[in-house]
Amino acid sequence: MLTRRTFAATAALLALSGWVAAPSFAQPADAGARDFIERLGNEAISTFARTDLSRQQALSSFTRLLHEGFDVPYIGRWVLGRHWNAATPQQQQEYLNLFERLIVDTYANRFLEYSGETFRIAGSRPEGERDTMVQTQIVRPAGPPVQVEWRVRQQAPGTFKIIDVVVEGVSMGVTQRSEFASVVQSRGGITGLIDALRSRVSQG
Amino acid sequence: MKLASLRSLLRAATAATLSLAFVGCASLPPDDPAARDAYYEANDPLEPINRAIFGFNEAADILILEPAANSYRLLVPDPLRDAVQAFILNLLSPLVIANELLQGNFEDAQVATGRFITNTVLGAGGIADVATVAGMPYEPEDFGQTLGVWGIGSGPYIVLPILGPSNLRDATGRAVDTVADPVRIWAYNTDNKGFLVGRAVTGAVDTRSRVITEVNDLRRNSVDYYAAVRSLYRQQRQALINDSAAPQSTPEFPDFKSQ
Numbered sequence: 001m002l003t004r005r006t007f008a009a010t011a012a013l014l015a016l017s018g019w020v021a022a023p024s025f026a027q028p029a030d031a032g033a034r035d036f037i038e039r040l041g042n043e044a045i046s047t048f049a050r051t052d053l054s055r056q057q058a059l060s061s062f063t064r065l066l067h068e069g070f071d072v073p074y075i076g077r078w079v080l081g082r083h084w085n086a087a088t089p090q091q092q093q094e095y096l097n098l099f100e101r102l103i104v105d106t107y108a109n110r111f112l113e114y115s116g117e118t119f120r121i122a123g124s125r126p127e128g129e130r131d132t133m134v135q136t137q138i139v140r141p142a143g144p145p146v147q148v149e150w151r152v153r154q155q156a157p158g159t160f161k162i163i164d165v166v167v168e169g170v171s172m173g174v175t176q177r178s179e180f181a182s183v184v185q186s187r188g189g190i191t192g193l194i195d196a197l198r199s200r201v202s203q204g
Numbered sequence: 205m206k207l208a209s210l211r212s213l214l215r216a217a218t219a220a221t222l223s224l225a226f227v228g229c230a231s232l233p234p235d236d237p238a239a240r241d242a243y244y245e246a247n248d249p250l251e252p253i254n255r256a257i258f259g260f261n262e263a264a265d266i267l268i269l270e271p272a273a274n275s276y277r278l279l280v281p282d283p284l285r286d287a288v289q290a291f292i293l294n295l296l297s298p299l300v301i302a303n304e305l306l307q308g309n310f311e312d313a314q315v316a317t318g319r320f321i322t323n324t325v326l327g328a329g330g331i332a333d334v335a336t337v338a339g340m341p342y343e344p345e346d347f348g349q350t351l352g353v354w355g356i357g358s359g360p361y362i363v364l365p366i367l368g369p370s371n372l373r374d375a376t377g378r379a380v381d382t383v384a385d386p387v388r389i390w391a392y393n394t395d396n397k398g399f400l401v402g403r404a405v406t407g408a409v410d411t412r413s414r415v416i417t418e419v420n421d422l423r424r425n426s427v428d429y430y431a432a433v434r435s436l437y438r439q440q441r442q443a444l445i446n447d448s449a450a451p452q453s454t455p456e457f458p459d460f461k462s463q
Contacts, residue, residue, distance in 0.1 A: 106421070168443065171455070178431055181431075
């Protein structure tokens with residue numbers, strides 16, 4: 001029941017929390033990151049809900065959204081971890097090309113098979129020193145909703161990019177990093193990983 | 205395959221695992237500190253044996269479990285599959301409640317108790333998950349998670365024959381849950397062991413039938429499926445131990461441009 005006293009208490013609490021949060025620099029980035037995810041999500045849904053696109057058109061829309069939303073070179077470099085520095089510039093370039101093709105191969109089909117999923121922003125929190133974790137809930141036509149968190153970095157004022165995706169507590173970046181580390185170790189270095197990636201993307 | 209021969213096969217596999225465990229340890233990289241970090245992150249000193257068992261499990265999955273799950277999904281209508289899942293989960297309620305209590309989550313223990321009573325009484329013996337509709341969602345808990353909440357580390361990664369990815373802590377937890385399960389105690393005392401086998405087989409097929417696309421995607425898209433599953437398992441268990449709380453340690457995402 002909202003008596004006058006609880007109303008006053010709530011107002012005071014809100015004022016206080018606003019005062020506590022205001023000096024934090026994460027705050028404006030935080031709201032910007034949420035808007036960014038919301039915009040990107042809506043754009044993705046309106047693109048893939050269309051049925052008049054050919055497969056080729058849909059694939060190129062996917063690649064465009066990928067570049068718009070994700071810092072693919074950053075993710076690729078992060079995923080390679082300490083092995084990045086051991087690679088020559090040519091190897092780094094070839095690896096990044098293959099990495100992007102792997103991402104497109106992996107995720108494009110999921111988006112092309114869009115079947116009415118919707119999302120809503122569930123919240124956000126500052127993560128690390130400079131990022132924002134935007135929490136979303138993906139609601140599927142069948143099955144329980146999925147919690148997906150997007151790690152967003154502000155690269156320049158007003159420019160946001162996703163640098164990691166965490167699905168139900170599982171980070172895609174961490175998973176891929178430990179996978180790649182295992183391949184580098186067992187296949188004798190970065191050349192082995194590049195070979196493995198090349199044969200993987202040429203299959204699809 | 206006859207059950208007896210399956211059992212002796214399993215016994216031989218276990219013996220082989222134990223004897224190999226002392227010979228086949230992946231050796232600790234001595235010098236490179238970054239290589240040592242990777243070794244500890246994966247925490248997989250038994251990797252050669254684990255990979256062999258993983259391969260055996262994959263073969264069993266592709267030959268038996270996956271086809272069974274595919275037909276199950278095709279032949280059994282969704283509402284019936286949901287009833288099967290709800291019934292099996294409801295039978296696990298006593299274990300969930302006990303583990304919530306052991307973890308000191310008294311509110312969650314109350315929710316789990318409420319679920320158990322609601323679904324057993326109003327859900328026709330557990331076949332309808334009316335509790336979730338009423339705002340009491342299912343929260344998986346087991347003794348491995350309880351040990352994690354108590355601060356016990358995961359120990360080395362272990363791939364169990366048939367049962368799949370685990371680690372020393374979770375395998376111990378699994379053994380404790382199995383022995384403490386009231387349904388198992390009832391089945392042993394009343395000579396209904398067949399019920400336990402039926403539950404295990406149905407549960408495995410039902411669970412597998414819910415992740416067919418996900419497993420196919422992961423198999424197709426990974427360059428090292430074994431390493432991907434190992435990382436997924438570790439992160440998933442950590443997320444379950446933390447419940448919905450934010451993870452305690454997130455990896456660092458440095459700013460490469462300033463370097």
